[in-house]
Amino acid sequence: MLPDLKAGFTLDARLHADSEQVMWLGLCELRAMNDRRWPWLILVPQRPGIEELHDLTPLDQAMLTFEANLVAQSLKRLTGCTKINSGALGNIVRQLHLHVVARSEGDPAWPGPVWGFGPREPYRPAELRSFIDNVRASL
Amino acid sequence: MLPDLKAGFTLDARLHADSEQVMWLGLCELRAMNDRRWPWLILVPQRPGIEELHDLTPLDQAMLTFEANLVAQSLKRLTGCTKINSGALGNIVRQLHLHVVARSEGDPAWPGPVWGFGPREPYRPAELRSFIDNVRASL
Numbered sequence: 409m410l411p412d413l414k415a416g417f418t419l420d421a422r423l424h425a426d427s428e429q430v431m432w433l434g435l436c437e438l439r440a441m442n443d444r445r446w447p448w449l450i451l452v453p454q455r456p457g458i459e460e461l462h463d464l465t466p467l468d469q470a471m472l473t474f475e476a477n478l479v480a481q482s483l484k485r486l487t488g489c490t491k492i493n494s495g496a497l498g499n500i501v502r503q504l505h506l507h508v509v510a511r512s513e514g515d516p517a518w519p520g521p522v523w524g525f526g527p528r529e530p531y532r533p534a535e536l537r538s539f540i541d542n543v544r545a546s547l
Numbered sequence: 548m549l550p551d552l553k554a555g556f557t558l559d560a561r562l563h564a565d566s567e568q569v570m571w572l573g574l575c576e577l578r579a580m581n582d583r584r585w586p587w588l589i590l591v592p593q594r595p596g597i598e599e600l601h602d603l604t605p606l607d608q609a610m611l612t613f614e615a616n617l618v619a620q621s622l623k624r625l626t627g628c629t630k631i632n633s634g635a636l637g638n639i640v641r642q643l644h645l646h647v648v649a650r651s652e653g654d655p656a657w658p659g660p661v662w663g664f665g666p667r668e669p670y671r672p673a674e675l676r677s678f679i680d681n682v683r684a685s686l
Contacts, residue, residue, distance in 0.1 A: 460631055462616040462623075491637050492635075493636045494636075495636070496633045497634070499657065502630075521634075521662045523659065523660045524660060
C-alpha cells in the first residue's frame with residue numbers, strides 16, 4: 409500500500425480565511441485570493457510540515473512546477489496580463505504556498521510587489537464566484 | 548551538433564549594474580545583488596527572449612528547480628536565516644530571473660517583501676567580495 413503523503417495536512421487558518429478553494433490539482437490545492445485588486449491564485453502543496461520549496465521531494469517539486477505552469481499559463485490567457493509574478497515567501501504564513509499573480513501596468517501596486525501592499529479588498533461574492541468559475545474553465 | 552541554446556543571450560543592463568557575478572551553474576548565471584540589507588542571490592537562465600517561468604522548456608525548468616534548490620539550501624545554511632523568499636517578478640526587468648533571498652525576523656523589510664523596498668544599499672567592495680566567496684564555498 410502506498411503511504412498517504414497527505415496525512416496530517418491541514419490548511420493554514422490564515423490562508424483559509426483570505427482565499428477560496430478553486431479546485432484540487434494532483435499535488436496542490438488551488439485557491440483564489442479574495443482580493444479584487446489583482447487576479448491572484450495560490451497553490452498549496454498537500455504536504456504536512458513543509459515550509460521551503462527545497463524541502464519538497466524531487467518528485468513533488470516536478471509536480472509543483474507542472475501545476476504552477478498550468479495555472480500561470482491559464483491566468484495569463486484569462487486576464488491578458490502583462491506579467492505573471494510568482495513567489496514563495498512565507499514570512500507570515502509558514503505553510504508552503506506559491507503565489508501566482510496576474511500583473512498589469514497601472515495596477516494598484518505596479519511595478520512593485522503585491523505582498524504587504526495595503527489592505528486586502530474582498531470581492532463581492534458574485535464577482536469572486538465568477539473569477540473562480542473562469543479560472544476553472546480555463547484550466 | 549547540438550544547438551547552442553545560449554546563443555544571442557546577453558544579461559540585462561540593470562541586472563548587470565545592480566549585481567555581481569558569483570559563478571556559472573549549468574543553466575543559470577548566479578549573481579549576488581549588491582544590497583547589504585539582505586543576503587540576496589539571483590539566478591538568470593541563459594536563454595534569450597524568455598520572460599516567464601512557464602516559457603522555459605520542461606528540461607530547463609527541471610534544471611532551474613535543481614539549481615534554485617542548491618542555491619537556497621546553501622544560502623539558508625550560510626546565513627542561518629528564518630525563511631527563504633523566492634520570486635520571479637519581472638515587472639521592471641523583463642529578462643527572466645529568479646530571486647532567492649535570505650530573510651530573518653527584524654531585517655529591514657520584515658515581514659514584507661524586499662522588492663521595491665527603499666533604495667539599494669551597496670556593500671563596501673571587500674564585504675561584497677567576502678559574501679560572494681562564502682556563497683561559492685558553500686555551494
